[in-house]
Amino acid sequence: MSNRYAIVLAAGKGTRMKSKLYKVLHPVLGKPMVQHVVDQLKSLNLANITTVVGFGAEKVQDQLGDSCEFVIQEEQLGTGHAVQQAEKYLADKKGTTIVVCGDTPLLTKDTIQSVLDEHENTSAAVTILTAHAENPTGYGRIIRNQDGQVSKIVEQKDATKEELAVQEINTGTYCFDNEWLFEALKKVSNDNVQGEYYLPDVIEIAQTEGKTVAAYQTDNFSETIGVNDRVALSQAEIFMKNRVNEQHMRNGVTIIDPTNTYIGVDVTIGTDVVIEPGSVLKGKTTIEDEAVIGPHTELTDCHVGANTVIRHSVATSSYIGKRVQIGPFAHIRPEASLGDDVKVGNFVEIKKSKIDNNSKVSHLSYIGDAEVGSGVNVGCGTITVNYDGKNKYKTTIEDDAFIGCNANLIAPVTIGKGALVAAGSTIHEDVPADALSIGRAKQVNKEEYAKKYK
Structure with a gap:
């Protein structure tokens, strides 16, 4: 078992967000900020992750589930006080604890690993994650001595002219010797304007x-951005989007217009896939090799087979086979399953239905709660009438x-293998199988009626 631990600070409400949604639950590229942080920590196989919650505690806990332990900071008395709440899980444990803010969604596991390694290689009591900022205004400056060692952190308001010129800034992420951390926190004072206990005070101790x-x-300042308002949230979205898109392109995906393509962090894409502009790929979507997605297509939690083409369409929580044409x-809609070589054309809606290989629903149709066999042709304007106002019923169309065209199939009903349904x-x-079924009203022609009517 690793002797490394993590504390995630996620107790703040985030008043500058001006939102009913608690700050750390605001999404970046479709995933709450705090989930990004915890996911990166989980990938490092730490012995324990403790998340400090306060405002919105239940919703944060619901989001993170059993991925970590939780402690509640009843009063917002500063970052030092927040870390102290984790003492019941971590006190007296030997090892290293990293403290990360829940509003730093861009921080990667590689950077976390590096700062942990640096901390342990130097046998430090405290290791600060720093970054070079072209414009360090607003950040605490890292002041080093002639030997390159950290001598102090100076906040913007307290810095001299020379210190203000320093571009190495404090990111707010720290590693600590775990046992020493909780002893040092007992010595932190709240003798300051805010009356709070500040975590950086342990550095002076x-x-x-x-x-x-x-x-x-x-070497990547953007990773360290903390999100405190909607402007920073939009910046984090851009950085994350660019990072994810670049990774896919380097892995063999063609993204025609990366600026206007949104791919979630949990999306998996094969080689030689082409993503056209305006496409949005969310959740745990998987796209196999040589598919073409877009333009202007939205996929959420879908599996898309190789060589499938989806244009100007929306798909959610569905399985889509190989060489399928959609749009x-x-x-x-959710729970659809499309086999290989299926065609779904313009203005077609499919919901909770299975369509087997080589079948076609080419245009202007609704297929809901249905099981459609292979080699079936569904004409224009066909509707599976699945709902009687109270219950849903199944339509079965065999191979x-x-x-x-313009057929209404009132469920529950079965169309047999090889049968024909008249327009x-x-x-x-x-x-029955191989039958022709005609369900039309009798046509009546009224001679000369049109003249009289006009």
Whole structure:
């Protein structure tokens, strides 16, 4: 078992967000900020992750589930006080604890790993994650001595002219010797304007005690951005989007217009896939090799087979096979399953239905709560009438059936293998295999009626 631990600070409400949604639950690229942080920590196989919650505690806990332990900071008395709440899980444990803010969604596991390694290699009591900022205004500056060691952190308002010129900034992420951390926190005072206990105060305590204070400087400032308002949230979205898109392109995906393509962090894409502009890929979507997605297509939690083409369409929580043609303007709703070589054309809606290999629903149709066999042709304007206002019923269309245009199939009903349904029919009884079913009203022609009417 690893002797590394993590504390995630997620107790703040985030008043500058001006939102009913608690700050750390605001999404970046479709995933709450705090979930990004915890996911990166989980990938490092730490012995324990403790998340400090306060405002919105239940919702944060619901989001993170059993991925970590939780402690509640009843009063917002500063970051030092927040870390103290984790003492019941971590006190007296030997090892290293990293403290990360829940509003730093861009921080990567590689950077976390690096700062942990630096901390342990230098046998430091405290290691600060720092970054180089072209414009360090607003950040605490890292002041080093002639030997390159950290001598102090100076806040913007307290810095001299020379210190203000320093571009190495404090990111707010720290590693600590775990046992020493909780002893040092007992010495932190709240004798300040805010009356709060600040975590950075333990750095001065370490120096007073002659402990080593180290710093690890990441070469990627954008990783360290903390999100405190909607402007920073939009910046984090851009950085995350660019990072994810670049990774896919380097892995063999063609993204025609990365600026206007949104791919979630949990999306998996094969090689030689082409993503056209305006496409949005969310959740745990998987796209196999040589598929073409877009333009202007939204996929959420879908599996898309190789060589499938989806244009100007929306699909959610569905399985889509190989060499499928979808769109334009199709809607694949949850629990749809499309086999290989299926065609779903323009203005078709499919919901909770299975469509087997080589079947076609080409245009202007609704297929809901249905099981459609292979080699079936569904004509324009066909509707599976699945809902009577109270209950849903199933329509079954067996292999090689042909459904004429503008047919209403009133469920529960079965269209047998190889059967034909005449255009314009309303079918409410089962159709035997290889039969022709006609369910039209009798046509009546009134001679000369039009003249009289006019």
